[in-house]
Amino acid sequence: MPDCQxxxxxxxxxxxxxxRARGYRVIGPTLHDQAIVYDDIHTLDDLPAGWTDEQEAGxxxxxxxxxxxxxxxxxxxxxxxxxxxxxxQRLWRARHEDDEIIVVAEPAEATRVALLGVRACELHAIxxxxxxxxxxxxxxxxxQARRRDNFIVAVNCAEAGGTCFCASMDTGPQAQHxxxxxxxxxxxxxxxxxxxxAGTPEGREVLAELPASPASDAEIAAAExxxxxxxxxxxxxxxxxxxxELLLANLEHPRWDDVASRCLTCGNCTMVCPTCFCxxxxxxxxxxxxxxxxxxxxxxxxxxxxxxxxxGSVRASGRARYRQWMTHKLATWHDQFGTSGCVGCGRCITWxxxxxxxxxxxxxxxxxxxxxxx
Amino acid sequence: MAARxxxxxxxxxxxxxxxxxxxxRRDAPRTVTLDIAADDATAFQPGQFNMLTAFGVGExxxxxxxxxxxxxRRVHTIRAVxxxxxxxxxLAPGDALGLRGPFGSGxxxxxxxGHDVVLIAGGxxxxxxxxxxxxxxxxxxxxxxxxxxxxxxxxxxxxFRRELAAxxxxxxxxxxxxxxxxxxxxxxxxxxxxxLIPGLALDPANTLAFVCGPEVMMRFTIxxxxxxxxxxxxIHLSLERNMKCAVGLCxxxxxxxxxxxxxxxxxxxxxxxxxxxxxxx
Amino acid sequence: xxxxxxxxxxxxxxxxxxxxxxxxxxxxxxxxxxxxxxxDYLFHEGEAADRLFLLRQGRVALETPTPGQGAIVFRxxxxxxxxxxxxxxxxxxxxxxxxxxxxxxxxxxxxxCLRRKCExxxxxxxxxxxxxxxxxxxxxxxxxxxxxxxxxxxS
Numbered sequence: 001m002p003d004c005q006x007x008x009x010x011x012x013x014x015x016x017x018x019x020r021a022r023g024y025r026v027i028g029p030t031l032h033d034q035a036i037v038y039d040d041i042h043t044l045d046d047l048p049a050g051w052t053d054e055q056e057a058g059x060x061x062x063x064x065x066x067x068x069x070x071x072x073x074x075x076x077x078x079x080x081x082x083x084x085x086x087x088x089q090r091l092w093r094a095r096h097e098d099d100e101i102i103v104v105a106e107p108a109e110a111t112r113v114a115l116l117g118v119r120a121c122e123l124h125a126i127x128x129x130x131x132x133x134x135x136x137x138x139x140x141x142x143x144q145a146r147r148r149d150n151f152i153v154a155v156n157c158a159e160a161g162g163t164c165f166c167a168s169m170d171t172g173p174q175a176q177h178x179x180x181x182x183x184x185x186x187x188x189x190x191x192x193x194x195x196x197x198a199g200t201p202e203g204r205e206v207l208a209e210l211p212a213s214p215a216s217d218a219e220i221a222a223a224e225x226x227x228x229x230x231x232x233x234x235x236x237x238x239x240x241x242x243x244x245e246l247l248l249a250n251l252e253h254p255r256w257d258d259v260a261s262r263c264l265t266c267g268n269c270t271m272v273c274p275t276c277f278c279x280x281x282x283x284x285x286x287x288x289x290x291x292x293x294x295x296x297x298x299x300x301x302x303x304x305x306x307x308x309x310x311x312g313s314v315r316a317s318g319r320a321r322y323r324q325w326m327t328h329k330l331a332t333w334h335d336q337f338g339t340s341g342c343v344g345c346g347r348c349i350t351w352x353x354x355x356x357x358x359x360x361x362x363x364x365x366x367x368x369x370x371x372x373x374x
Numbered sequence: 375m376a377a378r379x380x381x382x383x384x385x386x387x388x389x390x391x392x393x394x395x396x397x398x399r400r401d402a403p404r405t406v407t408l409d410i411a412a413d414d415a416t417a418f419q420p421g422q423f424n425m426l427t428a429f430g431v432g433e434x435x436x437x438x439x440x441x442x443x444x445x446x447r448r449v450h451t452i453r454a455v456x457x458x459x460x461x462x463x464x465l466a467p468g469d470a471l472g473l474r475g476p477f478g479s480g481x482x483x484x485x486x487x488g489h490d491v492v493l494i495a496g497g498x499x500x501x502x503x504x505x506x507x508x509x510x511x512x513x514x515x516x517x518x519x520x521x522x523x524x525x526x527x528x529x530x531x532x533x534f535r536r537e538l539a540a541x542x543x544x545x546x547x548x549x550x551x552x553x554x555x556x557x558x559x560x561x562x563x564x565x566x567x568x569x570l571i572p573g574l575a576l577d578p579a580n581t582l583a584f585v586c587g588p589e590v591m592m593r594f595t596i597x598x599x600x601x602x603x604x605x606x607x608x609i610h611l612s613l614e615r616n617m618k619c620a621v622g623l624c625x626x627x628x629x630x631x632x633x634x635x636x637x638x639x640x641x642x643x644x645x646x647x648x649x650x651x652x653x654x655x
Numbered sequence: 656x657x658x659x660x661x662x663x664x665x666x667x668x669x670x671x672x673x674x675x676x677x678x679x680x681x682x683x684x685x686x687x688x689x690x691x692x693x694x695d696y697l698f699h700e701g702e703a704a705d706r707l708f709l710l711r712q713g714r715v716a717l718e719t720p721t722p723g724q725g726a727i728v729f730r731x732x733x734x735x736x737x738x739x740x741x742x743x744x745x746x747x748x749x750x751x752x753x754x755x756x757x758x759x760x761x762x763x764x765x766x767x768c769l770r771r772k773c774e775x776x777x778x779x780x781x782x783x784x785x786x787x788x789x790x791x792x793x794x795x796x797x798x799x800x801x802x803x804x805x806x807x808x809x810s
Contacts, residue, residue: 092389094429094472101429101470105389136636138387138621251652278625281618285430292430296624306626308616310455320654328628335631497806527806554801558718558726561756565730566797573733588805594796 004220005212007183007194012070013044014210015153015181019114022206024151027083028116029076034062036076038083041116044070055162055235055346058355067187071117074161075345079274080115080122084146085129091281093293108145116153118179120172121164121343123154125274127178131337132277151202154179158187158226162235163346165359169240171343173230181207184223195223236346238359239366243340244331246366251323255365260319262354267300269348269356270325275341280305301325326358387621390427390472395465396447402531404455405498406463407439410448410473418442419480420505421584421612421640425620426450427472428461435617436462437502437639438476442509448473451501451533477620479640481506482610486582490518492574494595496567496587497526500533502612502639503586507541514546521548521574525567525591528553529560548574567591568598578603584640586612593650596643606644613638630655661686665762668709669735670786678779685768689761697738697753697761704741704749706763710734713759718752729801730794731756737790742766 007015019026020042028041031048041047053073054061065072094103118126130147133140157164157173166172175182180203184195195215198204215223270276280299285292299306302321307314315321333341342358349357397409423437434456440449454463465471483506491510493503503522510520522541526532532551542549550570552563563570567587583604585595592611599609615627615634622636630649632638637645649655662683665671671682689708691697697708697715708715715738718726729751732738738761741749747766773780 094392096429099470101392101472103389103392103472105386133623136622138623138636140623141386141388251655277623279618280624280626281433283427283430283432289430294427294433296619299624299626301625306616309614314615315654317654324628324655332628332631336633525806527804531806554729554804554806556728557724558716558728558754560728563731564716564728566800569797590800590803590805594800 003197004215004223005196005207005210006215006219007196007210007212009044009070009192009194011211012183012194015206016041016043016116018206018209019116019151019153022112022151024112024114026114026116028153029071029073031062035060036062036073037078038076038080047071047117048073052159053161055164055350056355057163057349057357058352059162060350068192069158069185069187071155071183071185072158072187074157074159074164075119075122075347077272077347077351079272079345079347080118080126081129081274081277083113083115084126084150085133085140085143085277086146088295088297089142089279091294091296093291096290096292106142108141110145110148112149112151113146114151114153118152118154118175119157119345120154120175121166121169121345122274123152123175123178124169124171124343125345126152128275128337128339128341128343129277131339132275135337151206152179152181154182154199156182156184156223156227157230158185160230160234161346161350163349163357164234164344165236165238165346166344167231167234168236168238168359169340169342169344174227179203184226186219186222186226188222193219195219236344236349236357236359238342238344238362240330240340240342243362244334246362246369247327247331250365250369251327253365253369255361255368256319256323258364259322259356259361260317262356263302263318263322264354265302265318265321266353267302268351268353269358270300270302271298272347272351273329274343274345274347275329276300278306301328326361329358330362387474388619390425390433390474392470393448393473395467395469395471397467398465401451401533401535402453404463405451405453405531405533407449407451408462408465409440410450410471412446412448413473415445416476417445418448418476418505420483420509421480421502422476422478423502423620423639424448424450424473424475425477425617426452426458426462427474428458428465429470429472431461432458433472433474433618434458434462435477435620435635437612439501439504440508442505443512451498453498474620478635479638481584481612481640482582482642483509486510487516488518490577490581491520492571492576492581492583493520493522494567494571494583494585494587494599495522495524496591496595497531498533499585499587499591499612500524500526503584504534504537506584511541511547518580519548520546521550523550523552523567523570523574525552525554525570525587527555529556529562550574566594568595571598571602576602576604578605578608581608583609584612585609589614589650596650607642609643610640611643611646611650612640661688661762664711665709668711668762670709670737670790674782678782681772681776681779682764682769682783685765685772686762687765689763691755691759691761693755693757695755695759697755697759698749699752700749702749704739704747705766706739707742707766707769708738708753709762709764710736710738711760711762713761714756715759716754716756718754720752726752726754730797737787740787740791740794742770743787743791 030039154175329341439451454460627634
């Protein structure tokens with residue numbers, strides 16, 4: 001960790017102030033409805049100090065920590081797509097005047113947004129959505145505008161959640177790139193401090209304004225040990241190397257029927273997934289018919305309407321819809337975008353109301369595929 | 375190997391332009407063809423589609439069915455099946471609608487230079503093939519033998535009847551029309567469209583097939599073409615899936631690794647592997 | 656035209672192409688040359704299926720009369736094709752009408768004669784079956800696909 005600086009909690013407040021002074025709206029983890037969700041942050045008091053989460057398949061509970069760590073939990077039900085690729089986006093409005101129709105595109109919203117507390121898996125998720133929404137012939141102008149002016153403060157994970165498997169997906173727990181600043185929170189020895197490194201020129205500029213001091217070798221060693229311990233204590237794992245080939249060779253595996261018998265096709269997994277990007281569009285008009293508009297909203301491949309064609313759904317069974325979601329995420333995403341669509345954050349496992357575990361489903365197919373030892 | 379524009383056309387791809395209906399013709403029960411005044415001179419490729427908006431109702435993908443050489447109008451053949459297509463099919467000359475496009479890949483017209491080409495259409499699938507036929511006939515000397523085989527439900531559902539009759543009188547193209555059932559005054563063919571393939575005596579090494587129709591029809595047509603000796607790389611299909619954005623951003627039209635709107639709708643069969651036979655993919 | 660004159664025609668027909676000499680003699684012994692004018696019926700639904708027709712020229716429509724809609728044509732057959740399959744299995748009755756769409760020339764085979772020869776010589780019977788069954792399967796698959804009404808629009 002070269003050029004590693006240390007900040008106190010006051011120093012972290014100074015970071016918030018510096019970002020706000022630069023015109024950034026700062027969004028970060030807050031406590032709301034017994035979950036840690038992303039919202040506006042004004043002072044350190046807005047952060048969930050001293051809280052952690054218990055996560056298991058279909059299970060999420062907040063509990064108190066013994067210390068006052070500000071980032072002592074794993075990811076919650078929100079992801080940053082809520083702000084970068086929001087759930088509802090108006091696309092245009094049309095005014096009907098006499099015989100004329102005037103269509104006005106919704107202007108792209110370009111706000112300066114700082115994201116505070118972005119985990120390594122989430123940096124990867126943002127990079128994946130960048131490829132999906134900005135990497136092709138056609139770009140999503142709204143996403144592009146929202147991504148243009150971001151300041152990203154990443155946080156290295158000091159502990160793994162019960163459903164985390166970023167170590168398997170090679171997406172964490174340490175932030176490698178895609179941030180302006182990265183923090184590692186140290187709460188031991190009765191002293192609360194943050195190691196901080198810059199990843200961009202703007203990050204260095206901001207860091208230079210903060211009351212930071214050089215980190216000691218002991219602090220750097222402690223941070224490295226912490227990250228190694230996190231990597232070694234993942235709640236889940238997935239053998240990801242050949243999962244694309246595994247799933248594409250097993251599109252008719254009986255396990256799809258098995259998982260379909262448990263899946264409620266509620267779509268929770270797609271809503272909490274930080275890379276799921278699918279949207280649908282809805283047109284509406286006012287009562288007089290003088291103004292019409294189109295909005296797009298998050299959609300899920302678990303709905304019947306998603307694949308609607310000529311009076312019916314192409315994927316009518318739960319089996320087909322679960323298979324579409326999982327094979328897209330883990331297999332065809334590679335064909336489409338050159339990466340996996342899964343970052344190992346574990347949200348789909350935690351927030352599945354019946355506790356379906358994507359790592360377990362992959363394992364079950366692997367162990368019972370054609371030619372597997374029985 | 376499907377033809378594809380070099381890059382996205384300029385402008386906001388998600389906002390429709392307002393265009394006007396020039397002419398409306400009834401082609402078959404519940405099926406009309408709209409000529410829409412072109413708002414720009416952008417050429418489209420045979421096989422591409424536009425997104426058409428009935429304001430306040432919604433938007434649907436409709437393939438271009440007119441002559442690609444005619445830059446004054448955009449022609450769309452629409453069957454009224456849902457609320458949006460029904461609203462579009464009710465439009466009269468002078469009415470306004472929204473248009474985005476053209477989108478997607480086209481038939482591999484250039485790759486077919488010097489080859490025999492057989493177009494096989496099922497039902498409304500004749501609409502996206504008609505621009506290919508206009509192009510083939512406009513550049514007749516570039517191609518070998520040309521044939522169009524067209525299967526539909528019954529004689530009263532036959533699209534573009536007068537044009538078909540005119541093409542049937544030409545000596546430089548073979549036209550075969552067959553229906554699933556007919557009243558007794560029908561003297562044409564009755565039976566599945568693939569029955570007309572053997573009569574063409576295709577040269578499998580030198581023939582490209584462009585196929586468009588319902589998926590079941592395309593599956594049995596592929597089987598018949600392969601029986602006639604054509605390879606997967608010689609068979610091109612126009613696929614259909616639910617499309618919302620038409621530019622590869624909304625995720626709806628996925629078919630395995632393919633985004634039908636962006637990679638298709640025209641795709642070479644060798645790209646699809648065995649996926650076409652897979653249930654509920 | 657004599658029966659001997661029919662032999663090269665039968666031999667050239669796809670149904671009997673490549674048939675062994677002795678078998679060919681047996682088959683030709685059941686054949687006669689027939690002609691129909693346009694709109695003539697080759698046979699009607701319910702009649703005894705005592706003949707089969709190898710079309711040489713002209714097209715034939717297979718149809719079923721429907722109250723209120725007249726006859727509905729569900730298949731047309733071209734030169735080179737076999738008209739009639741019901742002669743093959745009991746109760747040997749036609750299941751539909753066959754109408755000439757244009758002047759038709761055909762070889763008519765006496766089905767009773769052909770069935771008897773097939774029964775007497777199972778090798779001949781097997782040869783005939785091997786040639787008729789693929790036609791049967793093709794008609795079945797075609798009919799299945801037409802029944803699916805794939806071009807119909809959902810109501």
